[in-house]
Amino acid sequence: MSGISRRHLLTGATGLTVAAGLYGSADLARSAATAGQRRESALRIGYLPITDAAPLLIAHSAHLYPSGSVSGSKPVLFRSWSGLAEAFVSRQIDVAHLLMPMAIQLRHVLGAGVRVLGWNHTNGSALTVAPDITDLEQLIGTQVAIPFWWSIHNIVLQKLLRARDITPVVRRTASRSRRTVELVVMSPSDMVPALANRSISGYVVADPFNAIAQIKKIGRIHVFLGDVWREHACCVLVTRDDVIAERPLAVQAVTDAVVSAQLRINMDRGRAAEALTSGGYLPQPLPAVRTALAYPNPPYQFQRPDWSPQLVGFQPYPYPSFTRRLVEAMHDTVVDGDRSFLDKLDPSRAHGELVDDTFVMNSIAAQGGTHVFGLPAGLDRTEQVHLL
Template sequence: MADLNRRSLLRTAGRVGAAAGLTTLGARGAWLAAEPHLVRDAAVLDRELRIGYLPITDASALLVAHQRGMLAAAGLPSAKPVLFRSWDALAQALSVGAVDAVHLLMPLALQLRLGKQVPLKVVAWGHTNGSTLTVSDDITSTEQLSGRRLAMPAWWSVHSVLSQRLLREAGLRPVIGEAAGPGTVELVLMAPAEMVAGLAAKSIAGFAVADPFSAVAEKQKIGHVHRFLGDVWADHACCAITVRQDLVDRHPQAVQALTNAVVTAQSWLDDHRSEAGALLTGAGFLPQPEPAVSKVFTRARAPYAKVIQHPDWAPERLGFSAYPHTSYTQALVDQLRTTTIDGETGFLPANAADAHAELVDARFVTTSLQQAGKPIATRKELIGS
């Protein structure tokens, strides 16, 4: 992971607030406060919650929870979310305490918690699906990526896991740190915000990343969706709502308020898809053009009929599901074992269930879903090609 200037990060932490004590949560269920005009619970922190995010639609639940006052209504006022340009920067900010809560790549959260012993916990999923493998317009089959370069946002990402699965299915070998030749594809790291420009400049043949970058590439007519990653792994959770361990230990009521607000925000997003893009761009959270961002929430299936192999999975649909299922974490660990990664993987436990127990604390979101009257559905992992 790229080394960031610790002093700079701590200055960021100072700007967005210092840690403080816990006060009393009101007796009313915070999930009821779905709109900012409703009566609000007593504050559960005597400072604002500090949120970090990347400008992608995966961050929607956290951003909507802040912007529409759902966090404040749950008793957890939040400072304006801080935008980061790369996953390394966001992870470092969480690691040193510059922010309290983020949406974080699930594989990266695993690496930080199990591999680097960073004190963090996944407390909910922020979304499902919402990522694509996007390629230049001259590519019509995966085999045509032979000898080319693909950009990934992080080695520890579902994007890398599923892209490599697709490459192997096509008889191609992903390589890192060496130029691609016949039968191989060079994987390179690139910040999501740089990927569309890289595709336009032809320095890469494609990228796998969260939206809205596929929609931006389509709008600019420089690339197209080759596969929705939700068409490779049904309703996978790319990112999860992740907090510092000390927030769980010292301020559990704040974590409860956070998951209450996230569940409320997800419901709002699901019911207001035609409004979500304008809200996120209008508030300045996402810098991409509003039509591209709005497309992510309202994508029609018909234009993608030729690239979707599992239409019953609805892979083109950005989904909102908060409960972090054990089966998903276990399957993710198993997938990571066969993924080419530039880094140490020996920390992955032999028993994948141990990884889930170490990483995930589902108590709070379980309560949030129960209070909201939302049943926790059973789940079976569907991974195709």
């Protein structure tokens, strides 16, 4: 573990903070007392209340999870990535959607047996700034919020800043003369009020928080991350090696349900938005969630309109080319925390060490094959990253 303890990682400056109210629900907190002394017969699912979680939630709303494979109660809601990660690592939940770079970090630092089953979604994130900011240069000397250090949000934001000769810094006051921007980790739900009171100049995060800022007119979407890295994976479907070993049929059933839910969302995004809000899965208002899933009125002139960068996508196949390119980008990313695990992280081997696509390939075949999701027959692609 590179000289760093699990407890230090979970309580230190890596963004995983154990705090009061960590587990997001009373029943999950109570179950913590007996963790390790029992095993649930049905898998428990956890999520953050963002549109990234839609496939997991629609699968529950549409009753796609087979009885007995998944807990009959609703997926457990968490308020921060740190809370979700801690519950996953400590085996309070068995399946979740995690930030792809976070999954890599957890597997290599904690040895937590994290296993990516497939992609949960693509795109779905943006850099939102104060209404008067029209250029990245105006962020110099200010604070910008990110949801987690090891996130595609932080990685792409830093790429954008460096392309303009702007330096991202951590735990150092931003300076106009030195052309720096200070990055701070913030829970997604706290970002909107922070932008409203101008304690930050912008944030980069998943929807519907970008849509909310636009609807409330307290911020404007400067760029969708899909306009920078085409159809990148943000959150991935994860479980642990021990769950796969002990409950392979349940893992397959969960994967089948999530893949089926992805198709349902693609077929009717309006109905999906209604299910997510009326069913109590997402606390944000219907107009924000509906906007986030469709963006009928583009908020800015896209750099690459043929990429449809505003649309959160739902396809499950985890491209090895993305994992490789992502690990390469992680080596260049500034974070507040231990980075030593990167020294032994080989981009060419990372995908095989992290991803088990057996279950998702079975699910894709059961739905009719790769063409149903618009995937190329050879399941190969070249990553397209173009900075503004």
